[in-house]
Amino acid sequence: MDDDDEVPDLVEVQSFPADSKIASTASNATAEQDIQEFKVPITIVTGYLGAGKSTLLNKIMKRTNKKIAVIMNEFGDSIDIEKSLTVSEGEKNYTEWLEVGNGCLCCSVKDMGIAALESLMERKGRFDYILLETTGLADPGPIANMFWLDSALASSIYLDGIIVVVDAVNILKNLDDTFVDQHHGNDQDTNSTLQKDSTHAELRATSTANIQLSYADVVILNKSDLIDDVTKSAIEQRIHSINALAKIIPTTYAELDKIEDILDLETVDNDVKRWQDTIVSDPQSFHDHRISTVTLDLPSLSKSGYEHFDKWLQNLLWEGYVDLHPVEIHRLKAKICLNSGEVYVIQGVRDTYDIIPINETASASGKIVLIGKGLDLAILQSSLKCVEI
Amino acid sequence: MSVVADAASGRETNQVSGESKCARDTCENPVSSLQCPTCLKYGKSSFFCSQDCFKRAWPTHKLIHKELAALQPHDPFPDYAYTGSVRPVYPLSPTRLIPANVPLPDHAKDGIPVAEQRIFRSTNVYINTPEEIQCLREACALGRKILDAAAAMVKPGITTDAIDELVHKMTVEAGAYPSPLNYYKFPKSLCTSVNEVVCHGIPDLRKLQDGDIVNLDISLYYKGHHADLNETYYVGKAKEDSDNVRLVETTREALDKAIAIVKPGMPFREIGNVIEKFAKENGCSTIRTYCGHGTNKLFHCPPNIPHYAKNKTPGVAKPGMTFTIEPMLALGTWKEKTWPDNWTSVTIDGKRSAQFEHMLLVTETGCEVLTARLPNSPGGPVARI
Numbered sequence: 213m214d215d216d217d218e219v220p221d222l223v224e225v226q227s228f229p230a231d232s233k234i235a236s237t238a239s240n241a242t243a244e245q246d247i248q249e250f251k252v253p254i255t256i257v258t259g260y261l262g263a264g265k266s267t268l269l270n271k272i273m274k275r276t277n278k279k280i281a282v283i284m285n286e287f288g289d290s291i292d293i294e295k296s297l298t299v300s301e302g303e304k305n306y307t308e309w310l311e312v313g314n315g316c317l318c319c320s321v322k323d324m325g326i327a328a329l330e331s332l333m334e335r336k337g338r339f340d341y342i343l344l345e346t347t348g349l350a351d352p353g354p355i356a357n358m359f360w361l362d363s364a365l366a367s368s369i370y371l372d373g374i375i376v377v378v379d380a381v382n383i384l385k386n387l388d389d390t391f392v393d394q395h396h397g398n399d400q401d402t403n404s405t406l407q408k409d410s411t412h413a414e415l416r417a418t419s420t421a422n423i424q425l426s427y428a429d430v431v432i433l434n435k436s437d438l439i440d441d442v443t444k445s446a447i448e449q450r451i452h453s454i455n456a457l458a459k460i461i462p463t464t465y466a467e468l469d470k471i472e473d474i475l476d477l478e479t480v481d482n483d484v485k486r487w488q489d490t491i492v493s494d495p496q497s498f499h500d501h502r503i504s505t506v507t508l509d510l511p512s513l514s515k516s517g518y519e520h521f522d523k524w525l526q527n528l529l530w531e532g533y534v535d536l537h538p539v540e541i542h543r544l545k546a547k548i549c550l551n552s553g554e555v556y557v558i559q560g561v562r563d564t565y566d567i568i569p570i571n572e573t574a575s576a577s578g579k580i581v582l583i584g585k586g587l588d589l590a591i592l593q594s595s596l597k598c599v600e601i
Numbered sequence: 602m603s604v605v606a607d608a609a610s611g612r613e614t615n616q617v618s619g620e621s622k623c624a625r626d627t628c629e630n631p632v633s634s635l636q637c638p639t640c641l642k643y644g645k646s647s648f649f650c651s652q653d654c655f656k657r658a659w660p661t662h663k664l665i666h667k668e669l670a671a672l673q674p675h676d677p678f679p680d681y682a683y684t685g686s687v688r689p690v691y692p693l694s695p696t697r698l699i700p701a702n703v704p705l706p707d708h709a710k711d712g713i714p715v716a717e718q719r720i721f722r723s724t725n726v727y728i729n730t731p732e733e734i735q736c737l738r739e740a741c742a743l744g745r746k747i748l749d750a751a752a753a754m755v756k757p758g759i760t761t762d763a764i765d766e767l768v769h770k771m772t773v774e775a776g777a778y779p780s781p782l783n784y785y786k787f788p789k790s791l792c793t794s795v796n797e798v799v800c801h802g803i804p805d806l807r808k809l810q811d812g813d814i815v816n817l818d819i820s821l822y823y824k825g826h827h828a829d830l831n832e833t834y835y836v837g838k839a840k841e842d843s844d845n846v847r848l849v850e851t852t853r854e855a856l857d858k859a860i861a862i863v864k865p866g867m868p869f870r871e872i873g874n875v876i877e878k879f880a881k882e883n884g885c886s887t888i889r890t891y892c893g894h895g896t897n898k899l900f901h902c903p904p905n906i907p908h909y910a911k912n913k914t915p916g917v918a919k920p921g922m923t924f925t926i927e928p929m930l931a932l933g934t935w936k937e938k939t940w941p942d943n944w945t946s947v948t949i950d951g952k953r954s955a956q957f958e959h960m961l962l963v964t965e966t967g968c969e970v971l972t973a974r975l976p977n978s979p980g981g982p983v984a985r986i
Binding site for chain 1: 634635636637638639641649652655656659724868889890907909910911912913915916917
């Protein structure tokens with residue numbers, strides 16, 4: 213600020229100048245360039261330690277010329293101030309640091325890690341793709357919701373999909389482990405409704421492998437060269453019973469035929485085509501508190517029927533009940549057809565759901581696909597009856 | 602603009618008087634009418650006998666300038682591209698002290714609200730017991746009393762730091778802790794947001810100007826519970842400007858309209874639909890980054906309550922819940938950015954923004970406004986022009 217090195221000339225004055233205030237050198241604010249016309253997809257990659265997550269990420273980076281940012285681990289635990297990410301661009305790999313603000317973000321709707329990511333791209337140019345690798349024991353649900361921002365927030369990042377990498381040799385054993393799950397969904401709330409926790413206690417006994425699979429858009433069944441065909445088909449059946457929506461891709465050394473199979477999944481239209489024909493052939497989840505997929509048909513709804521349906525959804529997703537039976541929904545997809553001709557797609561992750569109008573002529577009926585714990589087809593069907601008026 | 606600088610050497614305080622000697626320590630010459638231009642800029646007189654003597658004194662003399670600069674009301678970020686006309690005026694006053702008898706929230710010591718971080722991103726909303734509700738009522742009544750006293754100070758020429766001083770004093774004298782103080786290291790005891798400042802403005806030496814609008818956001822921790830409320834006030838002739846009035850009154854009414862729908866079973870996401878619709882009808886935009894929040898034993902906790910339409914916020918209101926609704930509306934864009942102080946949020950087009958906040962208790966049939974205005978509260982609605 214002060215010209216320390218050069219001695220200025222003394223000035224001759226009889227009195228102080230009238231205006232002795234420090235002139236601000238601030239340039240006039242140039243209206244900030246309209247930010248973020250672009251949207252960068254982010255894919256969450258999860259799976260147990262040793263399943264092949266890192267191998268998969270390396271293969272993706274090698275196979276594409278895209279500028280890809282890879283974020284490791286505890287991104288969601290936003291208490292750390294310093295976060296790094298690896299950027300891969302062609303042959304180059306380098307590290308970038310995120311400047312995570314230390315301000316109060318408790319009353320801010322956007323996670324500060326995401327804000328930091330956006331500001332990094334504003335300063336240094338956009339990435340083509342972001343891959344987020346979670347820790348082996350992570351529950352992808354809360355992480356997915358963190359990146360599933362309201363469109364009103366005009367984020368430059370959107371959630372594209374969730375990939376779960378499993379080790380074909382160990383997956384059946386992992387699915388049957390019922391240890392831990394202490395970390396469940398960050399919902400441990402010392403200050404809150406313990407009542408809800410205890411009612412749901414019976415829903416808790418599930419291994420992390422089940423939880424991770426329940427969120428998958430794509431399951432990479434890695435090390436599938438090490439298992440025989442019978443085992444492989446048993447595994448596929450088991451995964452399908454948990455999450456009938458997920459596409460299962462067997463790999464060896466996480467080597468994919470087509471990268472397009474796992475990236476850039478989530479345009480809504482594409483998505484509807486992908487899941488609306490989902491059929492759960494064997495609804496074996498009767499009184500089974502493990503994670504399963506259930507599909508329900510839904511007739512064309514009147515306006516009031518739609519309102520009832522929304523209340524039914526709120527009860528299911530927010531209160532965790534269907535007719536007094538505890539449930540825990542991890543993912544939800546639905547197509548709703550109204551008598552008036554509108555068609556809506558509903559997507560849900562845990563307690564968050566979004567209703568999106570789509571351009572499609574209303575067919576006779578809609579459909580709901582639910583993935584979660586405590587799903588009983590008969591109970592769900594009977595509870596839905598009230599909606600169909 | 603006068604500054605009393607106790608400079609390093611006694612000689613440096615020489616004044617324009619016949620007997621004074623040159624400001625260089627070992628020089629015995631009488632002063633000329635020549636003085637240091639830098640000191641002069643800071644409002645201080647340093648007379649030397651000659652340019653030559655000044656040159657010899659420079660290596661030590663220049664050190665004074667740093668001290669003067671720090672004490673001088675100044676813009677701490679002179680190179681920052683401000684979006685509007687409001688500037689921070691530093692130095693901030695020294696950190697205000699908390700008497701030993703005042704119970705502290707967990708963030709008071711090191712700035713980290715540990716209990717809030719523990720439930721980070723939970724969506725479970727706490728239901729207060731009748732005893733806790735009583736404490737919340739008392740905390741909110743105290744918050745109202747202090748906001749009203751602060752609002753009574755609002756007039757041209759008052760610094761926001763002076764308001765902070767009063768708020769801090771009243772809060773601790775009542776046995777309460779001013780919740781903003783040291784919350785994630787926030788330096789002051791309330792937030793003061795002027796004109797284009799959306800929220801989280803830091804009280805400083807800037808004087809309120811005739812025609813400003815200013816939001817005073819009071820939070821305090823009393824009997825183990827936090828209260829949180831704010832209002833925007835017109836400074837002097839500000840209420841003669843139709844845009845100011847449209848902005849401020851629309852924001853005030855948007856909050857009232859949102860409060861009107863709060864009852865058991867109301868989805869939290871509906872609040873944003875009501876606010877944004879009304880804002881649009883009145884030509885205002887809705888700030889999206891900051892939202893209402895639960896407040897109870899914790900300063901900020903679930904639920905998150907966005908003020909913009911079409912949000913996906915889960916959950917419905919239930920009796921015994923307490924939370925704030927605190928819409929921030931703007932005359933121009935909804936986009937905001939943060940000053941390099943890491944707190945002050947301003948609209949990126951520099952147009953004005955207003956905010957109102959109440960803390961609500963959901964009852965069996967509707968809601969109770971815990972921070973409601975009193976008949977004699979300063980401020981209040983003015984007729985649109």
